[in-house]
Amino acid sequence: MTNQEHPITPPPELWEQWYASADDASEDVIEAVATQAARWGADQELEACCEWLCVENSQPYSSNALREYRRPKPPSLKEQALAELELLRGDANAHGLGFDAPAIRRALEALPDV
DSSP states (O other), X not given: OOOTTSTTOOOHHHHHXXXXXXXXXXXXXHXXXXXHHHHHHHXXXXXXXXXXXXXXXXXXXXXHXXXXXXXXXXXXXXXXXXXXXXXXXXXXXXTTOOOOOHHHHHHHHHSOOO
């Protein structure tokens, strides 16, 4: 099952851990293990790219920028609410309703970024 010669081959201990943490139903086990393996492989690829950037560019900030680009944080609840408000405003204005909601926008913008 494993080929330790390839750098993105999970060690047997990880397979055992992923299998043990999955549900008993066979499809759930397969999906859970495949998901964990894909994430682990992607993380290995990202770390290799970051190391390469540091060596090639001699600029440590490059690896941080790459990491942030390749693993963006999901939008905060505040960002999601502002985006939905913008969609609502756009749809309402497209239908001639003249909806702007500046008080709602200011209230959302005043919330802390968490």
